[in-house]
Amino acid sequence: MRTRTTLIAACAVLALAAPLRAAPPVKFFEAHCVACHDADAKQGGLDLTSLKFTPTDPENAAKWVTIHDRVASGEMPPKKKPRPDAADLAAAVKAVRDDLIAAERKAAARDGRPQLRRLTRVEYENTIRDLFDLPGLPLQIDLPADGQVHGFDKNGDALDLSHVNLAKYFEAADRVLDVAIATRPRAPKPDKFRTSLAYPSGFVAHVLMHGDGVLLKNKKPDPDFPPAGAHEHIDQGAHERMGSFRSGASVGLFRTEDESFHPYFNEFVAIYPGRYKLTTPLWSFQWDKGKVLPSRGTEAARLSVVQLTGDGRGGGHPSTVLTYLDAPSITEKVHEVTTWLNPRETLGFNAASLAHAHTRGKDRAMGFTGPAIACDYFEIEGPIHDSWPPLGHRRLFGDLPIKEFDPKAHPGVRPPARNPDRQQLFMARNKPDPIPGLWTVHSEKPLDDADKLLADFLPRAFRRPVSADVRKQYVDRVADRLKAGDCFELAMR
Secondary structure, three states: OHHHHHHHHHHHHHHOOOOOOOOOOHHHHHHHOOOOOOOOOOHHHOOOOOOOOOOOOHHHHHHHHHHHHHHHHOOOOOOOOOOOOHHHHHHHHHHHHHHHHHHHHHHHHHHOOOOOOOOOHHHHHHHHHHHHOOOOOOOHHHOOOOOOEOOEOOOHHHOOOOHHHHHHHHHHHHHHHHHHOOOOOOOOOOEEEEEOOOOOOOHHHHHHHHOOEEEEEOOEEOOOOOOOOOOOOOOHHHHHHHOHHHOOOEEEEOOOOEOOEOOEOOOOOOOOOEEEEEEEEEEEEEEEOOEEEOOOOOEEEEEEEEEOOOOOOOOOOOEEEEEEEEEOEOOOEEEEEEEEEOOOEEEEEEOOOOOOOOOOOOOHHHHOEEEEEEEOOEEEEEEEOOOOOOHHHHHHHOOOOEEEOOOOOOOOOEOOOOOOOOOOOOOOOOOOOOOOOOEEEOOOOHHHHHHHHHHHHHHHHHOOOOOHHHHHHHHHHHHHHHHOOEOHHHHHO
């Protein structure tokens, strides 16, 4: 009898939050739950006869949420037990749910809720990268800096949304769609491009002339381009015309990157966004006034992704570290790295473990003794696509075909504007893989397809379920753009 009294007392406490309920759950628990969940049986570690309702305690609230969910789903009472009357079950579930909601509202009124805020620019970039499978797309660099409150940039008071912020987020969205939407029926042909660190007109070719590095063949000084000594090399242009820097020689560097020296591999500059495989053999050595000796140990080189600005000349372009690579003594180690590159991006190289060398003395390289890192070559292969169209495009347009746009067959319809595939940097030697014509996504049933595509895309973008009414607003927007003359791709965009 004491057990029953305790249960009734506990349910009376529970009833305080919703005293007008039609059917208190106490009778339901007594009839269907207590036999297995009292102080003696305590199945699943649950004793309903001693469990109070104190939702201010997170652990207690979590237990009541679990009880509600298991009863509501039909998991409890077990299937071997007699099933409760449907009306009694519904009333009991509603009673617990109403009490939990009432307690939550009371706590919110007392303590307040967390302030709604926009995403930080880092969160926005990460969200977009995940949504469209564009892992290396840089967005935050073009977005206004986030504010800070008490040193935190995720405080809602710091994340206001001005018209400037909004305009920049619209620009970012346009950039994302430009990259995500496939504009051709087949993937760009992967190109395998090999270059030297000493490509003509580059930083390294220049310092080789003055003794900050050497060209090597068979791990000895290149006889066709001996190390700079008392007399440095002159007329870099003449050496370029002679092919001195395209002889297949390895490049050994004595100095690290600094404000006046930026080794890039920008004979290659990405034209298409995508994944690229990078291959380079590296090794290290000790240079002793013209002799190649075993190094002091394994050295380290750094690869960076460099975003070329303007016409790409000069140094100091924005960059991000990609990885550090071992350069063991004398014996080269072949490294393979896969990374994402965007248009106008190239790779930077730095002999990271070396100190700044002083080789500009009387005898230049022939008077210098110190460590060095050698790069035999650098090979870039890509863009590499596992499937076409890419995943980001398929999340927007599913499996709809990409067809050539024929203005005569679609009079009055506005096609998307396309920039031709081209190499934007004059110093790069890799070329595009153009496809003639204007290609765009085609739909025979635009509104039906729009509804189906948005039903899949909107929950991904919002990261929560989206009702049919909300989806209809977007479909109506597509319909308006189609009536205004946009093609299907533009209307969906």
